[in-house]
Amino acid sequence: MLMYFRGFLYNKYFRFWLKWLLRLLTRKCELQRVLEGSKAGARRTLSIEHSLESSKNKILRNAVHVEEAEVEKCVRDIMKEKKIEQKDTGFKTNLRICLLQISGYKKLYLNVEDLRKIPYDSDNEEHEDLLIELWNLLMPHGNLKARITKQWCDIGFQGDDPKTDFRGMGLLGLMNLVYFSKHYTDEARQILSHSNHPKLGYSYAIVGINLTEMAYSLLKNGALKSHLYNTVFGLPQMEHFHQFYCYLVYEFDKFWFEEEPESIMHFNHYREKFHEKIKGLLLDCNVILTLRDTKKP
Structure with a gap:
């Protein structure tokens, strides 16, 4: 119980103040720091996914649930919400890749699940x-x-x-x-x-x-x-x-x-x-x- 309470305090307070301090020092939001600080791949995308899921901002939280067709708009909305210049093509490109991977994983699971649910039919x-x-x-x-x-x-x-x-x-x-x-x-x-x-x-x-x-x-x-x-x-x-x-x-x-x-x-x-x-x-x-x-x- 004590371990759970400590974890709760970390997630609720420490992480908030750490993000605030890092933004103050770097003048960059967490998404910018992650995308600039790690190469393309799982470490980057998992960090972006965690950051979006943990955000108090509804637009950012909903980003992990967007479908492929909504990714471009979602990237623009996030950049606007976080006051990131639209001409920042590096941020835009890298965030787009992460969101495509996140939405693609969910879609792949649904496609696999659909196949699994199809029974073998000897008349087919x-x-x-x-x-x-x-x-x-x-x-x-x-x-x-x-x-x-x-x-x-x-x-x-x-x-x-x-x-x-x-x-x-x-x-x-x-x-x-x-x-x-x-x-x-x-x-x-x-x-x-x-x-x-x-x-x-x-x-x-x-x-x-x-x-x-x-x-x-x-x-x-x-x-x-x-x-x-x-x-x-x-x-x-x-x-x-x-x-x-x-x-x-x-x-x-x-x-x-x-x-x-x-x-x-x-x-x-x-x-x-x-x-x-x-x-x-x-x-x-x-x-x-x-x-x-x-x-x-």
């Missing part, structure tokens, strides 16, 4: 085409004998019909699997081969869907902000979410074989251990977790 031709594409990418020399067949177990589904395995993550789980197999085909086939290890094997597709849930939860709780703010200086797109997923699949496979689990029955324990490892990496304001960067020589 597009859904079926994606599923067949996944098979063809992973098993180029193995023809499916039927749509419902035990062959699906060869790429790590649980039963004769993969549609039942997508219930948790919906179409998002399938799209992630296809994206990785399409853009990193050699790696996907190699990991599929690893998953068939006689002692350390695991269900490739099921684990892939499980990692979709991990990527989704990290996006939802804001843990992916540092990674995405460092990755794209503008609006994060679905492509960037897929790329992060690819990183998880690649790194989990390495992690699994390094840990040498006693059996697949211990999967949940090692999944959580891997999850904690990723969350730890994401605490670094300079973090970038993509397969492209991981594989650079």
